[in-house]
Amino acid sequence: MYLLPVPKESSVKNQTYVIDYNHRIVVNPANTRKVNHYARLLKEGLEESLGYSLQIIRGARLANCIYLTINEKLRTEEYTLTVSNKGIEIQGGDDRGILHGVQTLRQVVAQKGATIPQLKIQDYPTIPNRGFYHDVTRGRIPTLSYLKSFVDKLSYYKINQLQLYVEHSFLFQEFSEMWRDDTPLTAEEIMELDEYCANLNIELVPSLSTFGHLFKLLDSKTYKHLCELDNYNPEDFSFIDRMRHHTIDVSNRDSILLIKKMIDEFLPLFSSDQFNICADETFDLGKGKSKSLADKVGVKNMYVDYVKELCEYLIEKGKRPMFWGDIICGFPELVKKLPEQVICLNWGYAPEQREYETEVLHKAGATQYLCPGVGGWNKLINLMNSSYKNITLMS
Template sequence: MNLLPTPRVLERQSGSFLLPKQHPLASIQLVCSSSAPKHSEGYALTVSKSGIEIRFRKTAGLRAGVATLRQLLHEYGRRLPCLKIRDWPDFARRGVMLDVSRGRVPKLETLLDLVERLADFKINEFQLYTEHTFAYRNYKSVWKDWGALTATEIRTLDKRCRELGVDLVPNQNSFGHLRYFLEHPKLKKLAEVSAPYEGSTGDFLRFPSTLAPHNPGTIKFLRKLYDELLPNFSSRFFNVGCDETWDLGRGQSKKICERSGKGRVYVDFLKQIHREAAQRGRGIMFWGDIILHHPELIKELPRDVIALNWGYEANHPFAKEAATFAKSKIPFYVCPGTSTWMTLIGRHDNAFANLRHGAAAGRKHGAVGYLNTDWGDGGHPQPLAVSWP
């Protein structure tokens, strides 16, 4: 029996039930009951020789029970084995993030199909990692050669996600990883550095990709992005990115970073972004890699921010990092990955170990969410099918 995720309690019983071709729904009983697992997403699914019953407490539990039934029907067809299942999740937020900024921008039809499938796996959060591939009206020259998702497409996707119980979280990197915006003639002045520079290992060039946090035009630029992007999403969350700010302290902010420290400059700018998002009714998520280098500053973050603790190798120290966020009383996700990027067929042994270790650390230290990331580094060579469970 191939159920994803594996139920907490599954008891196989003798016999089977044949779902009738005519009026199959008449054989399915949906019961809101306190006998269901004591969890908002808990359910009890019974297949007996006389029919099917799903018990639940909340709508989310009903949705999860139906998702399991759909998986059973997909595997067994109309003749279902008799069984009893009781199940509820470890993490309140269970997400998938798809990179749409490195060469593959899916069509709306692909995304609609994807969220249908994810909902059957009880995924309740979906993000599209975006650097420059939303069709901003004033920046067509930035995205036109890459393809981009339009506001109309996002609204259509958001509507379907809501129907499926999936929260489509807006995602716009807002500090680093903005190379293609910063090549725009009107935006070059916002770059921390003005020219490519040699990377730390000396064998590659880094192009300007980080905003200068103290440039007066930086927040104005982000405000315009947010005002155009966010109204297309119903989610109350917003992933602002802010990871891998490699250029910080090398150019416009060099003196202030030398005086106050890069950690202080980073946190102060993150607080500015938080205020902008709050004014638009959103709580922010941000990638936690930079702040982990300055753990003494975590306590200064607003209590409603969510840190995204990411790492993609089998031996990533999730336990140590998750403990740091937990000690600081900051809500956080663990964010492992599919290990498929920069490959054609994926590194699945690494992926499974990475996913399991992230989950274990998240459960132990109280993560509020689990986000499985599917990146597209290196031109996004892997087909979507490689990242499926």
């Protein structure tokens, strides 16, 4: 029997327990109404695995039932799952703990069917922030129904943060040139997804490209003049060109005003207190229209000053900024110029990922998320074997 993530403590007996169609899912009346949702989630999962549906009630524990209850002696997100000859009980230190217990029971039943082993599992997360970053820009833009099914899968494995990478894949009201050839996500869909995530204790964190990787925006007739390089030839377009050569011109004040306008439209759709401005792979910075500024103040100061202004703008709006750390790790001493609330997202896909970036950013005082990943750049199929090594090293 395989459970993911692997529980901290588990003991499995030789005896079994049968979940028959007479069982009920019983919610302790002292629980919040949110637990009712988890009970329905359990009911749906069991019906999918077993082929029959169990009733849900609120009340005292019954013989031969699945009982969901809070145990205030347990820590935040901790749960216990007990299967004995008296029935099944899930205790959670809070609502999230009950949800984790529900998902573990669903995994057990999915593998064992109605006849499951008697067992005792106790578990809680080692890592408080367990996120998944999903690119919804480079490739087909997923539908809302797909994203909801994806969120279900994340919850199944106890992930509690999700970010969707957006360049042109959101329907900005005044930027139709950017998305008119696509099927972008709408504001209504984002809000619905945000609520759907919240019901599963997943924080949907907004992530918007604001510095590099702005091909669709900076290739438009209206905003082409804000591209750092002004010698772009559409006839020479390639996927590599799309990735590398569309950094915004930070020497033009209209650039950051435009980005702030996009943030103002995107930010209110999310209940999260965080916002990822990305700011990665700014390959062309200081090489085109901003070269004179680069010669005066230096590329690294141009980078940090732009990121700092966006971060301060988000903090004024009550949000905690995030950004990717691949550029600033080249001059980590400038981390101190950024607001202390900022989170640096330290990423890498290499199978033998080195510790250098993590170490230098730590010494510079940066608050970091370590972001291992699955490399798929310029490949037909993602490099899964490399990802196993990468994730093991970085986590």
